[in-house]
Amino acid sequence: MTMILHLVLLVVFLYGCAVFWMWLRQEHYLFVPKHYDVLPEFERFRWDRVINGVSHQGWFLNKGKEKTVIYHGGNAEDLAGHCEVMKDGLDANVLLVNYRGYGQSEGKPGEKELVADCIAIFDLFCKETKMEPLTVFLMGRSLGTGVAIQVAAARPAAGLILVTPYENIAAIARFQYPWLPLHRMLRHTFHAIDFAPKIQMPSLVILAESDEVIPIESGRRLGEALGGSKEIITLPTGHMDINEHSGYFEAINRFIRK
Numbered sequence: 001m002t003m004i005l006h007l008v009l010l011v012v013f014l015y016g017c018a019v020f021w022m023w024l025r026q027e028h029y030l031f032v033p034k035h036y037d038v039l040p041e042f043e044r045f046r047w048d049r050v051i052n053g054v055s056h057q058g059w060f061l062n063k064g065k066e067k068t069v070i071y072h073g074g075n076a077e078d079l080a081g082h083c084e085v086m087k088d089g090l091d092a093n094v095l096l097v098n099y100r101g102y103g104q105s106e107g108k109p110g111e112k113e114l115v116a117d118c119i120a121i122f123d124l125f126c127k128e129t130k131m132e133p134l135t136v137f138l139m140g141r142s143l144g145t146g147v148a149i150q151v152a153a154a155r156p157a158a159g160l161i162l163v164t165p166y167e168n169i170a171a172i173a174r175f176q177y178p179w180l181p182l183h184r185m186l187r188h189t190f191h192a193i194d195f196a197p198k199i200q201m202p203s204l205v206i207l208a209e210s211d212e213v214i215p216i217e218s219g220r221r222l223g224e225a226l227g228g229s230k231e232i233i234t235l236p237t238g239h240m241d242i243n244e245h246s247g248y249f250e251a252i253n254r255f256i257r258k
Contacts, residue, residue, distance in 0.1 A: 030143070030169065030188055031075055031109040033102045038080035045083070047095065048104075049124060051117045057104040058097035060125075061087045067158065067256055068093040069137045070125065072118060072144030072151075078103040089249040092137070092256050097121050111188035115150045122155050134158050137256060140165070142214065142239070145222075146190030153195040160203040161252055162223070164214050164239055167193040171218040196225035203230040204255040206242065213239040231255065 038059070047058040061083065069092045073079055079096040080103050086094045099114050100107030107113070126133050133156045140148030145165035152160045166172055168191040173180070205223035207216050216234070223232040235245045242248060 026185075026187060027109070031099075031101065033099075033109070034076055034078040034081070035103060036078045036081040038083060042080075042083040042087075047097065049097075049121070051097075051120050051124070052113075054100055054107040054117070055105065056097050056100070056117065056121070057102075058095065058121075059083055061094040061096070063087070063093050065092045067135050067137065068095060068125075068129075068131060069139050069161070069256070070095045070097075070118075070122060072138070072140040072147045073099070073102075074142035074144055077141075077144075085243065089243075089252075090256075091253040095121075095125055111146075111190055114147050118147050118151050119154050122151055122157075137161060139163070139252075141243075143190070146192045149192045149195045149199065152201060153198045157201055159201050159255065160199060160226075161206075161255065162203065162219075163206045164208050164211055164242060165192060165205060165219045165222045166190075166214045167218045167222050172214055175215045175218070176213070192222055193225055196222055197227045199226050200228040202228055202255075204251065205230060205232040206248065206251060207232065207234045208239050208242045209234050209236045211239045 042059055045059040045061050047060040049056055049058065059079070069090055071079070071086060071094060073082065079098050082096060086096065098105040099109050100117065101109045122136070126136065136157050137159045138148045138152050138157050139161040140146070141163040145162040148160060148162065168189055169186055170189065173186065203226045205219065207219045209216065220232065223230060233251055235242055235247050237245045
């Protein structure tokens with residue numbers, strides 16, 4: 001009995017350590033800044049700005065189009081590595097701005113900070129370029145869908161594009177770590193489902209059939225909760241390679257043109 005009790009206490013202790021570790025280090029799992037060198041030909045597109053007192057690194061890929069996509073990346077994306085694929089793939093101008101702490105952007109990432117920065121970026125971009133908000137599309141991928149949907153709830157735009165979205169971070173935590181009560185101790189909830197009914201602009205939702213990071217059911221529920229007209233499509237890919245599918249940019253460009 002003593003040995004069994006010691007074993008139980010050891011398991012409880014180790015479980016408690018795991019819970020404490022995840023609570024302590026959750027930002028390191030949620031925000032995973034990467035650092036890439038931008039290709040030299042994109043240096044002329046640099047759009048570095050001070051937003052809310054913090055220096056941000058960005059690129060405005062101006063292709064002379066009437067419409068512009070503002071892209072909000074995933075939790076491990078340095079947008080320096082996306083300039084080429086976004087410029088080639090999208091039939092629109094593209095604004096890419098690294099989150100706080102990502103790439104050469106300064107500061108420390110957090111949900112409130114990222115959302116406030118991206119709303120300010122939207123306002124500043126429209127003011128500087130004199131572009132009408134209703135010619136600008138908000139696009140988010142993975143973590144960025146939780147940012148883009150909050151910007152869309154705060155500002156008018158031409159449309160909202162969500163790639164592999166989620167209801168909230170708790171849904172992802174339960175999917176990836178079902179044995180830990182992470183949903184009870186999150187400091188950054190990104191509760192996208194709360195904002196979905198407020199979105200009245202047209203929306204495109206792209207899901208990955210074999211998503212190994214975000215449960216596809218969560219993304220579908222988020223899409224169905226959107227208040228405006230919406231199109232929900234599923235591509236036969238995984239989470240990480242969805243943009244490599246031929247239907248990815250095809251669907252986005254069709255939505256932008258429409």
